[in-house]
Structure formats: C-alpha cells, structure tokens
C-alpha cells in the first residue's frame with residue numbers, strides 16, 4: 336500500500352494534495368490541536384535542513400539531508416521525515432478515509448493505544464537506529480496480536496512519536512511510539528474492548544493506555560493521525576506517591592534540537608512502512624481511475 340500511496344503523490348493529480356488548504360489536526364478527545372498549513376510544512380522543512388546542516392554529520396543525517404534538499408515540485412521525496420510530503424500524505428490519507436466512509440462502511444470509532452515501551456533519547460544525540468526499529472516493530476506486532484485476539488478486522492491508523500519529558504526526574508526523556516486509528520464500533524464488543532485493554536495496561540508513565548471515542552467523520556482526526564511529530568510533552572506526576580501515579584501532560588513545547596534530530600532519524604529509519612497501520616484494507620483503482628480503500632475480505636458490518 337505504501338508504494339501505491341507514494342506513486343499517487345508523484346502523479347500530476349497527486350500534486351493537488353500538496354496544495355490543499357486544510358483546517359486543523361485535532362485529537363479525538365479534542366484537547367490537542369495543531370494548525371496544519373502548507374506554509375507551516377515548508378517552514379518546518381527549512382528548519383530541519385538548517386539543523387541537519389549544523390549537526391555533527393553521520394551517515395543517517397547525510398542521507399536525510401540529501402533526500403530533503405532534492406525534494407521539490409515534480410520530484411517529491413515522499414519521505415516520512417519530510418514535513419511537506421507528510422503534509423501531502425496527510426491530505427491523501429484523509430481524503431481516502433472520507434471516500435471510504437462514502438461507500439457505507441463506517442470506521443466510526445477513534446482509538447488511541449499507548450504502550451509502556453519507549454525509545455530512550457541518547458545522550459550522544461543519536462538514537463540506536465536498530466533499537467528504534469525493533470521497538471516500533473514490537474509495537475506493531477503487539478497491535479496485530481491485540482486486534483487478532485479481539486476480532487477487530489478493520490483498522491486504519493498510524494504510529495505517532497511524541498517526545499516525553501519528566502521535569503520531576505521520574506523517568507528519562509524518551510520518545511513514545513503510540514497508535515492512533517479508526518475502527519468500527521460494531522467490532523468493539525465488551526469482550527473485544529476487554530482484550531484490547533488487557534494488552535495495553537497502565538504502568539510506568541502511562542496512566543490512560545486506551546482511549547476510545549466516537550468518530551464523527553471530521554477531517555481533523557485524519558490529519559491528526561498522520562501529522563508530523565513536532566513537539567515535546569512535559570509530564571507531571573499529580574497523585575501522591577503512595578497511590579497509583581497519575582500523569583498529566585502539563586505543557587507542550589517544541590522539541591530541543593537534539594530531540595528533533597533523533598525524532599527525524601526514527602522517522603527516516605522506520606518510514607511510512609512502519610508508520611501507517613492498516614488491517615483488512617487495500618487500495619484499488621475504481622472505474623473512474625481513482626484510488627479507493629477497499630475491504631480485503633467480507634467482514635460483518
């Protein structure tokens with residue numbers, strides 16, 4: 336599916352996804368809002384190129400810098416670490432999701448799943464690439480297992496990477512890979528919900544590992560799922576020490592340069608291949624010669 340998505344963006348028709356004027360990217364619970372515009376994506380790409388040029392060079396950074404510098408109209412890189420191409424991918428995936436709703440199969444529930452696993456930020460300012468890949472693969476296997484056990488056959492979503500920082504010093508700063516997606520409420524029975532919650536438990540710095548909300552079809556959620564990770568969360572412990580810890584996202588700030596570079600390296604190494612997470616869906620060209628999401632097997636509606 337990833338190759339097809341990239342090839343759509345590289346066609347003349349795909350050029351439109353680089354031009355759209357989107358609204359906001361908003362989380363299902365409505366607290367986290369980003370204003371996503373083409374201009375912001377262009378600014379963000381410029382900043383990345385500047386930071387990569389100033390950073391201590393290494394093989395990954397050199398490769399990424401070459402890719403981003405070569406990305407321009409007519410020769411798009413479609414890379415997961417490129418904010419301009421991520422912006423277009425966001426628009427494309429959101430449009431596909433809207434079309435899919437149009438054919439009557441409702442992905443009507445938003446789901447966020449936060450595992451305990453994390454990618455530690457290294458002091459050497461460069462994450463252990465193989466470790467990062469393994470951790471993201473581990474999360475994907477965990478998701479597959481949980482959805483298998485719960486009988487959830489249709490999923491459209493993505494893996495997101497936030498930087499978490501703990502000013503009170505309880506945990507080392509880390510990148511938390513987590514899942515945002517849409518599923519069907521008809522597949523979320525009490526028992527399947529229980530199974531998913533058994534697979535994603537609270538503990539460590541995670542106090543709400545499973546978030547389920549009704550999805551009203553807003554484009555904002557589609558954009559939120561596939562946004563460029565761009566900030567760090569400061570997390571504060573709010574419960575007394577003798578009780579179960581409760582964590583609050585006390586503040587959102589831009590990442591430090593070192594955190595930003597490590598986040599970019601993770602995006603570079605894992606790519607859209609490990610970011611986009613779907614189950615039971617494929618992309619097919621319809622008779623009007625446009626691409627649409629299709630259900631792979633017949634599943635109960």
Ligand SMILES: [Zn+2]
Nearest residue numbers: 406412417420
């Ligand atoms: Zn690009």
